[in-house]
Amino acid sequence: MNILAILIPVSLILGGIGLAAFFWALRRGQFDDPQGDANRILNTDWDDRPKP
Amino acid sequence: MTAQPGFAPSASACPACLAAPSAERLAELDRPGRARLMLSLPTAHCAACMSTVENGLQALPGVRSARVNLTLKRVSVDADPQVTAETLIAALNRLGYEAHELDAGLLSATETDRQGRDLLMRLGVAGFSMMNVMLLSVAVWSGAQDATRDLFHWISAAIALPTVVFAGQPFFRSAWAALRARRLGMDVPISLALILASAISLFETFHSGQHAYFDAAVMLAFFLLAGRYLDHRTRAIARSAAEELAALEVPRATRLRDDGAEEVVAISDLAPGDLVRVRPGARMPADGVVTEGTSELDRSLLTGETLPVWAGPGVQVAAGTVNLTGPLTLRVTAAGRDSSLHRMADLVAVAESAKTKYTSLADRAARAYAPLVHLLSLAAFGVWMWRTGGDLRTAINISAAVLIITCPCALGLAVPAVVTAASGRLFRRGLLIKSGTALERLAEVDTVLFDKTGTLTLGTPEATNLSDHPREVLELAAALAAGSSHPLARALAQAAQAAGIRPAALTDLREVPGYGVEARLRGRLLRLGRADWVGADPLPLTATYFCMGDGSPCRAFTFADRLRPGAVDAVAALRAQGLQVRLISGDTTAAVAAFAARLGIDDWTAGALPADKAALVADLTARGRRVLMVGDGLNDTAALAAAYVSISPASALDAARVASDMVLLGQDIAPLGAALRIARQSARRIRENFALAAAYNVVAVPLAFMGLATPLAAAAAMSASSITVSLNALRLRA
Numbered sequence: 001m002n003i004l005a006i007l008i009p010v011s012l013i014l015g016g017i018g019l020a021a022f023f024w025a026l027r028r029g030q031f032d033d034p035q036g037d038a039n040r041i042l043n044t045d046w047d048d049r050p051k052p
Numbered sequence: 053m054t055a056q057p058g059f060a061p062s063a064s065a066c067p068a069c070l071a072a073p074s075a076e077r078l079a080e081l082d083r084p085g086r087a088r089l090m091l092s093l094p095t096a097h098c099a100a101c102m103s104t105v106e107n108g109l110q111a112l113p114g115v116r117s118a119r120v121n122l123t124l125k126r127v128s129v130d131a132d133p134q135v136t137a138e139t140l141i142a143a144l145n146r147l148g149y150e151a152h153e154l155d156a157g158l159l160s161a162t163e164t165d166r167q168g169r170d171l172l173m174r175l176g177v178a179g180f181s182m183m184n185v186m187l188l189s190v191a192v193w194s195g196a197q198d199a200t201r202d203l204f205h206w207i208s209a210a211i212a213l214p215t216v217v218f219a220g221q222p223f224f225r226s227a228w229a230a231l232r233a234r235r236l237g238m239d240v241p242i243s244l245a246l247i248l249a250s251a252i253s254l255f256e257t258f259h260s261g262q263h264a265y266f267d268a269a270v271m272l273a274f275f276l277l278a279g280r281y282l283d284h285r286t287r288a289i290a291r292s293a294a295e296e297l298a299a300l301e302v303p304r305a306t307r308l309r310d311d312g313a314e315e316v317v318a319i320s321d322l323a324p325g326d327l328v329r330v331r332p333g334a335r336m337p338a339d340g341v342v343t344e345g346t347s348e349l350d351r352s353l354l355t356g357e358t359l360p361v362w363a364g365p366g367v368q369v370a371a372g373t374v375n376l377t378g379p380l381t382l383r384v385t386a387a388g389r390d391s392s393l394h395r396m397a398d399l400v401a402v403a404e405s406a407k408t409k410y411t412s413l414a415d416r417a418a419r420a421y422a423p424l425v426h427l428l429s430l431a432a433f434g435v436w437m438w439r440t441g442g443d444l445r446t447a448i449n450i451s452a453a454v455l456i457i458t459c460p461c462a463l464g465l466a467v468p469a470v471v472t473a474a475s476g477r478l479f480r481r482g483l484l485i486k487s488g489t490a491l492e493r494l495a496e497v498d499t500v501l502f503d504k505t506g507t508l509t510l511g512t513p514e515a516t517n518l519s520d521h522p523r524e525v526l527e528l529a530a531a532l533a534a535g536s537s538h539p540l541a542r543a544l545a546q547a548a549q550a551a552g553i554r555p556a557a558l559t560d561l562r563e564v565p566g567y568g569v570e571a572r573l574r575g576r577l578l579r580l581g582r583a584d585w586v587g588a589d590p591l592p593l594t595a596t597y598f599c600m601g602d603g604s605p606c607r608a609f610t611f612a613d614r615l616r617p618g619a620v621d622a623v624a625a626l627r628a629q630g631l632q633v634r635l636i637s638g639d640t641t642a643a644v645a646a647f648a649a650r651l652g653i654d655d656w657t658a659g660a661l662p663a664d665k666a667a668l669v670a671d672l673t674a675r676g677r678r679v680l681m682v683g684d685g686l687n688d689t690a691a692l693a694a695a696y697v698s699i700s701p702a703s704a705l706d707a708a709r710v711a712s713d714m715v716l717l718g719q720d721i722a723p724l725g726a727a728l729r730i731a732r733q734s735a736r737r738i739r740e741n742f743a744l745a746a747a748y749n750v751v752a753v754p755l756a757f758m759g760l761a762t763p764l765a766a767a768a769a770m771s772a773s774s775i776t777v778s779l780n781a782l783r784l785r786a
Binding site: 004 | 098099100102103107120121122123124169172173176177180183184187200203207211
């Protein structure tokens with residue numbers, strides 16, 4: 001059962017990283033236009049070279 | 053919108069600035085450095101649209117960046133200060149997109165954004181701790197014993213308690229507000245369940261008890277927040293779009309100063325006695341008397357008449373009418389709140405007070421539900437106190453279990469999930485729902501009342517009797533018509549061009565504002581215009597008259613209002629669904645009769661005043677009918693407010709759009725049929741969801757009451773019912 005002492009903190013830390021990533025995405029406005037973002041990946045505008 | 057050939061990177065590239073040079077100065081004052089413009093794009097829908105619009109706008113001089121938001125159907129443009137919305141709208145029209153200017157300052161986007169992010173953050177936190185607590189709980193359920201179980205319970209408590217405090221705040225706040233108003237809303241049992249579940253679990257953990265409900269408390273918060281967030285999102289989209297529409301008409305007027313210079317001012321700054329210049333194509337900003345210039349006026353938005361009326365010095369004009377041909381100078385007699393536009397507001401207020409108050413399905417469910425939950429929980433407590441001879445711990449445990457099981461997880465999701473799905477589908481078809489209960493009310497409609505001008509028609513004329521005239525007459529008339537921007541002349545020129553008629557060469561072509569166009573052909577004076585001016589006998593139809601000046605009888609070109617795209621389909625679809633379709637218009641009997649025959653509507657009324665329209669709605673309502681009113685004009689506003697549910701097109705006046713529950717964003721009216729179908733479907737789904745949630749409770753509550761509900765059973769029942777109602781909501785077909 002000693003393994004729990006490692007596994008529980010590990011799982012909490014991993015979950016915490018996920019939560020932090022979510023906060024980051026939220027603050028960067030990545031949930032502001034879900035429909036647009038879903039469609040943007042389909043356009044071919046900057047397929048050959050990156051947007052300047 | 054007039055397309056400007058080429059765009060010089062100066063402020064004078066915008067048509068409005070040409071007409072009102074001071075707009076340039078005004079714009080500079082408003083936007084120091086760079087401008088942020090917002091345009092609504094009701095027809096954008098795909099990946100290709102986004103890159104067309106963005107690249108098209110970025111190609112314009114002075115535009116730094118453009119970004120489309122497809123969810124809210126708008127584009128925000130970052131540009132140099134001299135770029136105006138008119139330029140951008142013209143450019144978008146050339147690309148094939150309708151666009152409307154939005155007042156970026158009016159859009160309180162930041163406020164709703166903040167609330168939405170706040171809810172989403174609480175939802176994220178609740179989701180995170182739900183997963184962690186669930187993992188720990190699974191270990192407990194699969195048989196963790198003694199010290200391990202206690203350890204897991206303690207860790208769960210450490211995660212769950214802060215989460216409940218943080219994520220539960222929206223519920224606690226609204227429950228507190230409800231209690232202070234001495235009401236029992238949905239949020240009171242929710243808050244009670246959250247607090248009781250956390251407290252009893254903490255107590256059990258402290259005493260090494262077997263059952264803890266931490267997972268249930270957190271899961272409850274998560275599912276309910278999901279419902280709350282969906283609800284908020286639907287409302288936010290509707291609210292922002294409704295504000296966009298309110299901002300569509302940028303209310304400005306051109307005032308003449310004493311020294312004769314023009315200045316652009318807000319309509320609210322006008323006072324009686326001011327002189328105002330109204331360009332052809334613009335709307336009267338206030339009531340007034342014409343002092344200079346002659347023109348014709350289009351009063352269709354106010355009265356529904358399609359025939360333009362003459363205006364010259366001394367003629368009274370009402371705010372909202374559109375100036376057609378010549379520039380007019382008005383002396384303002386009544387502005388703002390006193391103008392005839394605002395007198396209509398009284399009529400609307402009366403109509404609104406007569407409207408029956410609608411209680412939404414969710415409210416009705418909550419009203420029956422909230423007392424029942426509390427009574428059940430209290431009964432469980434009492435029964436177990438009596439059965440166990442005063443064992444407080446068991447009694448509280450069981451009453452908490454009852455509260456958790458009955459808690460309206462599914463109910464909180466049942467309505468928002470359906471409404472979100474339905475309004476998303478409708479929004480994609482260009483229909484915006486402004487009022488929360490409009491969808492449910494739309495589902496119950498059995499009579500549809502249409503306005504004619506501007507609703508089933510576009511309010512733009514279409515020549516109807518071109519084939520009655522010989523070719524040489526048409527060539528002359530087309531040449532005359534090309535010399536005017538009057539809607540009838542434009543329609544005639546367009547029709548002639550479409551028929552392959554080449555305009556004849558004429559000399560001395562000039563427009564006489566308010567009357568018509570005249571020109572010379574080998575010494576003969578040709579005239580196209582009003583009947584009394586050219587010397588023709590007027591017909592009872594919308595027509596323009598053409599005299600050759602050679603003694604031959606004058607000829608009449610008749611016009612019909614152009615049908616709105618999809619009008620025929622919409623009427624047919626509504627009839628196919630078994631609804632009664634009626635037409636009521638302020639236009640003349642002849643025009644309405646011809647139009648009704650064209651659409652196949654038997655039941656029509658012509659020459660109706662605004663009060664008549666409202667009276668018809670009230671009469672139908674009194675006879676037990678549920679009326680859907682579709683209208684756009686100021687004369688429809690009272691009827692729109694009085695109707696059970698109302699829809700207006702985006703081209704309608706502010707007042708009409710404010711009074712209606714839904715707004716049609718595109719030009720096409722065909723989505724109306726689909727809207728009714730979707731509304732009925734979603735009302736059925738909401739009822740089904742309530743039935744599903746009730747069925748779960750019928751099974752689970754007796755178990756909880758008998759003390760057989762374990763935390764595992766509670767978790768299973770809660771998630772199963774929530775997932776079922778969400779899936780059921782998604783069955784909604786577009």
